[in-house]
Amino acid sequence: MRAEKPIIEEETETPVVKGKHQKPLRNSKKGKLLQGGYKTSSWVLILLFLTIVLGMTLAVILSAFGEEWYGTILPEGYTIEWFVNAWQAYEVGEYFKITMEIVLTATVISLVLSLPTVYILARRDFPFKQALLGFFQMPFTLPDLLYAIPVASIFYSIGLAETMTGLIVVNLIVGIPFSVFILLPYVESLDPRLEYAAQSLGASKFKLFQRVIIPQIVPGITASAINIFIRMFNTFTIILLISGPKTQTLNVMVFSVLQGSGSQPPAMLNSLALTLMIPLLFFSFLSLWVSSFTQKRLGK
Amino acid sequence: MNQEVFTRKRDYLLLLPSLLPLLLLFVYPLLKGFIMTFQEPGSSAMTMHNYIEFFTNAKYYDTIWRTLYLVVPAAILELFIAFGITYFIRGKMRGGGLIAGLTIFPLTLGSIIIDMAVIAFFKPTGWFNTTMINMGILDEPFTLVYNYWGAFIALIILGVAFIASNLVGMMDSIDPSLEKAARTLGASHWVTFKRVFWPLIRSNVLTVFALNLIMQIGVYSTAVIVGNPASETRTFVVVAFEEAMRNFNYNMANTVAIVMGVTQLLVLAIVFAIRKRGFVGSASTFK
Numbered sequence: 001m002r003a004e005k006p007i008i009e010e011e012t013e014t015p016v017v018k019g020k021h022q023k024p025l026r027n028s029k030k031g032k033l034l035q036g037g038y039k040t041s042s043w044v045l046i047l048l049f050l051t052i053v054l055g056m057t058l059a060v061i062l063s064a065f066g067e068e069w070y071g072t073i074l075p076e077g078y079t080i081e082w083f084v085n086a087w088q089a090y091e092v093g094e095y096f097k098i099t100m101e102i103v104l105t106a107t108v109i110s111l112v113l114s115l116p117t118v119y120i121l122a123r124r125d126f127p128f129k130q131a132l133l134g135f136f137q138m139p140f141t142l143p144d145l146l147y148a149i150p151v152a153s154i155f156y157s158i159g160l161a162e163t164m165t166g167l168i169v170v171n172l173i174v175g176i177p178f179s180v181f182i183l184l185p186y187v188e189s190l191d192p193r194l195e196y197a198a199q200s201l202g203a204s205k206f207k208l209f210q211r212v213i214i215p216q217i218v219p220g221i222t223a224s225a226i227n228i229f230i231r232m233f234n235t236f237t238i239i240l241l242i243s244g245p246k247t248q249t250l251n252v253m254v255f256s257v258l259q260g261s262g263s264q265p266p267a268m269l270n271s272l273a274l275t276l277m278i279p280l281l282f283f284s285f286l287s288l289w290v291s292s293f294t295q296k297r298l299g300k
Numbered sequence: 301m302n303q304e305v306f307t308r309k310r311d312y313l314l315l316l317p318s319l320l321p322l323l324l325l326f327v328y329p330l331l332k333g334f335i336m337t338f339q340e341p342g343s344s345a346m347t348m349h350n351y352i353e354f355f356t357n358a359k360y361y362d363t364i365w366r367t368l369y370l371v372v373p374a375a376i377l378e379l380f381i382a383f384g385i386t387y388f389i390r391g392k393m394r395g396g397g398l399i400a401g402l403t404i405f406p407l408t409l410g411s412i413i414i415d416m417a418v419i420a421f422f423k424p425t426g427w428f429n430t431t432m433i434n435m436g437i438l439d440e441p442f443t444l445v446y447n448y449w450g451a452f453i454a455l456i457i458l459g460v461a462f463i464a465s466n467l468v469g470m471m472d473s474i475d476p477s478l479e480k481a482a483r484t485l486g487a488s489h490w491v492t493f494k495r496v497f498w499p500l501i502r503s504n505v506l507t508v509f510a511l512n513l514i515m516q517i518g519v520y521s522t523a524v525i526v527g528n529p530a531s532e533t534r535t536f537v538v539v540a541f542e543e544a545m546r547n548f549n550y551n552m553a554n555t556v557a558i559v560m561g562v563t564q565l566l567v568l569a570i571v572f573a574i575r576k577r578g579f580v581g582s583a584s585t586f587k
Contacts, residue, residue: 273415
């Protein structure tokens with residue numbers, strides 16, 4: 001419960017500060033009272049907030065797994081029927097497949113396109129490097145609505161909207177700069193002497209990438225790929241604007257259902273929303289596992 | 301180390317594979333979008349009509365106040381809650397990691413699940429209202445969903461999680477010996493906080509506050525799912541989507557987006573003006 005070190009408590013009588021300064025508060029009764037009040041109110045704040053967070057999460061999970069739940073403290077029975085119903089009624093499997101296709105393709109394309117840039121950024125200094133880095137930061141710092149609306153209007157006029165290609169392409173807007181920033185530290189930490197050696201032995205640029213650079217950053221690429229994947233899985237605004245009825249990602253589909261269905265039982269809607277959690281939890285654990293694995297391998 | 305593998309000018313062509321798609325998919329739409337706001341649908345003549353419409357029609361200009369009225373109080377409250385929690389658990393407090401983890405946990409759930417969770421917990425027959433009625437605090441259920449308060453609560457949960465996730469690291473990066481020095485010299489907890497800790501973390505806290513505020517000005521799914529998007533939580537993004545997807549008026553939709561962007565910039569400018577009047581820098585140097 002105590003945040004302080006015991007040393008502090010021993011220093012109760014310090015003649016140095018007395019004198020013209022005011023008396024230290026912490027010896028007085030008032031000081032102790034204030035300290036106690038601060039501790040109590042902090043605990044009240046923490047408990048209140050965590051109760052609400054955990055209560056909310058529990059409530060939505062119980063509701064998704066509960067049979068009948070109206071006005072009682074707990075549901076009357078538990079079932080997975082809502083999940084089965086929701087998955088069948090809204091073809092969750094189908095949308096999950098579409099989402100995976102879009103996100104996987106976009107992840108691979110972003111990594112391939114950003115790798116040469118990352119290499120130049122890591123190895124070379126040039127006049128506008130900082131400006132270029134700033135530019136790469138813009139797509140994920142600017143509000144996405146600012147480019148999403150014109151992109152949607154352009155895509156509708158050239159017929160790319162509501163197609164798989166279109167959905168993959170819009171994911172690159174955030175995917176490329178994001179993967180530049182994630183890969184950069186990995187490439188910067190490579191030893192350039194290996195590259196000099198390879199080149200002095202007559203390796204071409206392509207061979208250099210293929211045989212020297214890429215094998216060294218495989219752990220980095222894996223970790224980045226998972227992060228980019230999670231990021232793209234959550235892309236929302238722009239997909240919502242250009243998605244068609246059959247080409248939607250999972251979270252856009254769930255959002256559209258939640259937005260427009262007052263007649264469905266809430267338990268079914270809750271189970272549909274919770275479906276979104278499963279792939280994300282899976283990939284978060286995968287990312288944690290990969291990063292700890294690579295750290296062990298690299299001996300950090 | 302004066303030898304370089306990539307020395308020639310031609311090597312800068314390697315920047316192109318990532319720059320070209322971004323120029324095409326990001327810069328061009330951004331510029332086109334800006335021009336679009338000065339045009340009417342279906343014509344290319346330049347006009348201020350969209351902006352005039354925005355600032356004279358209550359249907360549009362109301363969204364500025366509605367968004368700020370929802371987001372600004374929420375952001376300030378979030379800052380206090382998150383700061384209170386993370387300040388209390390900083391250092392080597394037992395269980396601090398668990399508390400931090402649970403506070404940040406809503407971020408992993410994402411906005412849609414949090415919205416549904418707020419509905420499940422705060423609806424008239426949910427745990428919150430049943431508990432309050434059983435304890436005799438309320439006589440009848442308090443309507444906390446599908447209105448201003450529903451969106452407010454959902455924003456608070458996500459905002460506290462976001463701010464806390466940033467503050468935890470920042471608090472740990474402040475050298476604890478600075479505080480210890482102040483305490484051994486006789487400063488009380490409050491004085492140590494006010495004179496040592498707060499000045500060191502102030503600029504970072506304000507940055508996180510500004511980031512969170514900007515993110516929440518763009519609130520959409522929360523405003524639609526737990527709020528009342530027809531009136532009380534009619535935020536910028538709700539109106540922009542309505543124009544783009546229901547009326548297919550991309551010009552007006554982008555005008556709304558531009559006004560939103562300008563509002564965010566103004567907020568950023570205000571917070572950074574406050575931030576500039578104090579110490580800006582690192583406090584972890586002499587560890």
